[in-house]
Amino acid sequence: MIGAGAIGAGTAWTLARQGHPVVLVDPELAQTPERHPKTTLTGTSASLGILMSYVFRRSSGRGWRLRRRSMELWPQWADALxxxxxxxxxxxxxxxxxxxDQEASLQRHLAEQRSALGLEFLPPDTLQDAHPDWPSxxxxxxxxxxxxxxxxxxLQQALRQQLQQLNVTLEATRVEQLQRGQGGWVLQLANGNQVAAKQVVVCSALASQALLAPLGHARPMEPVLGQVLQLQLANAEHLSSQWPAxxxxxxxxxxxxxxxxxxLGATLEPGTDPDAAAAERLRSLEGDAPRWLGDCKDVGRWHGLRARPSGRPAPLLEVLEPGLILATGHYRNGVLLAPATAEWVSEQIDASGHQKRMLTDP
Ligand SMILES: Cc1cc2nc3c(=O)[nH]c(=O)nc-3n(C[C@H](O)[C@H](O)[C@H](O)COP(=O)(O)OP(=O)(O)OC[C@H]3O[C@@H](n4cnc5c(N)ncnc54)[C@H](O)[C@@H]3O)c2cc1C
Known part of the structure; x- marks a missing residue:
């Protein structure tokens, strides 16, 4: 497995629990996941971890199926982790x-269609009671x-802890090159070691392109930077007990x-450099922010990169050739889609007839 973000670590955990021997490689494994304000974070560490599934507007297609499946699996993941x-x-x-008003009527319609999935339309007076002084x-x-x-x-800490308990080999280094080997694949690591494997799962977000290009697989992705602002309220009463997750x-x-x-998050900025003006627009909520939000004190911010596939829908879930699986390019929803992605990868490995090790083997 290349890459230990939500996708790579979540998939490694799923495969290891099923009895597959797994090696997970990522330089980030050398340190505890943290949010350093000055560095550009990985997608998972920068993420707010929002699981936005049932409010998705479309009701068919791969995106909807992946979202729904992930939401079925998330309670099991949370329990187990x-x-x-x-x-x-x-x-x-x-x-x-x-x-x-137009958006409200679309929401009302969606709530009617998906009441069994837990959606309801909240009329203005109900919302105004819960969030007074909020113009929207x-x-x-x-x-x-x-x-x-x-x-x-x-999530990352819990996954890493369980990966260790499941005896997954964690290599805290970078994969420099991915090569075809005899009956499988060879990973050349930056620490000079090599890993040979029958199956390789590439989950290294933007860096995946450089590993795949020499093998003849062009999967271009663009970086889309996201900033998150941390605000301290002058008056904590504005965060009522009815504040949702x-x-x-x-x-x-x-x-x-x-x-x-x-x-508050997150900005959608093409490229890799955070723009102060984009953060300001975020804070003003398109000029519709309640006055007390303007009085909040800035106490920090962080930023990270999303991987957006160019010319293809996110995410990239493909078996590129026998034993070479790509599971990346989740753009804005990688945390949400981690469980469904892990399940998809495990199905591809099972379909290839890959042998599982008995969990009791040494
Ligand atoms: C500000 C922000 C907010 C977001 N909010 C949400 C949200 O609320 N909900 C949601 O679902 N999604 C959100 N996202 C998107 C989500 O974070 C990503 O889709 C998701 O984290 C992708 O996970 P990943 O494991 O594919 O990539 P990453 O988390 O980026 O992990 C990729 C890993 O690959 C490793 N790697 C790179 N190159 C190599 C190499 N050569 N060898 C070995 N390892 C390598 C990296 O070190 C990294 O750890 C947000 C993103 C941002 C930036």
Whole structure:
């Protein structure tokens, strides 16, 4: 497995639990996942961990199927990964505020179609009671009982802990080259070692292109930078007890952090350099922010990169040739789609007839 973000580590965990011998390679394994404000983070560490599935507008196609399957699997993942040291939890409840009457009527229609999936339309007065002084509440909003979020840093810590318990080999270094070998694949590592494997799963986001190009597989991806702002409220009462796990206004996600902080994210900026003006636009919620949000103090920010496939829909889930599996390019939804992606990879490996090791083997 190349890459230990949500996709690579989640897939390695799934395969190891099924009895496959797994080697996971990523230089990030050398340090505990953290959010350094000055460096460009991996997608998973930068992510807010929002699981936005049932509010997705389309009701058919691969994107919808992957989202639904992931949401079926997430409760099992959270249960299995929850330990006293890594108290991973699904925080459920997502409210999307409508930005116009037209959007409110689309939301009302979706809520009618998906009431069995936990969607309901909240009329303006209900929202105004929960969030007074919030201008966007005037149109109403869509509530999803099952969408929500997980903590992506805790997710990575929990996965790593269990990977160690499952005796997965963790190589804290970079794969420099991927080559065809005799009956399989050879990974040349930056520490000088080699790993030979019958199956390779490439989950290294933007870096995947450079590993695949020499093998004749062109899978271009563009970086789309995201910034997240950490705000401290002057008056914590604005974060009422009715604040959902995620509140979405004008496409900006607002996540409560502790008693008196809000995280706002994330910008969508083509390229790799954060733009201060983009962060300011995020903070103003398209000029529709409640006044108290303007009074909040900036206490930090971070940024990271998403991998967006060029000319193909996200994500890239492909068996490129026997034993070479690509599972990357998840763009804005890699945390959400980690469980369904891991399941897809395991199905491809099973279909190839790859032998599992008995879990009792040394
Ligand atoms: C600001 C921001 C907010 C986001 N919010 C959300 C959200 O709320 N919900 C959601 O679902 N998604 C969100 N996303 C998107 C999500 O984070 C990504 O889709 C997801 O993290 C992709 O996971 P990944 O494992 O494919 O990639 P990454 O997490 O980027 O991991 C790729 C890994 O590959 C490793 N790697 C690279 N090159 C090599 C190499 N040569 N050898 C070995 N290893 C290598 C890297 O070190 C890295 O650890 C957000 C992204 C950003 C930037």
């Amino acid at each position: 929850h330990t006293p040291g890594t108290p991973l939890k699904l925080h459920s409840g997502l409210v999307q505020l409508a930005a116009s 509440c005037r149109y109403g909003g869509l509530r999803s009982a099952k969408d929500g979020r997980v903590d992506p840093l805790l 995620v509140l979405v206004s004008h496409g900006v996600n607002l996540v409560r952090h502790g008693a008196d902080q809000l995280w």
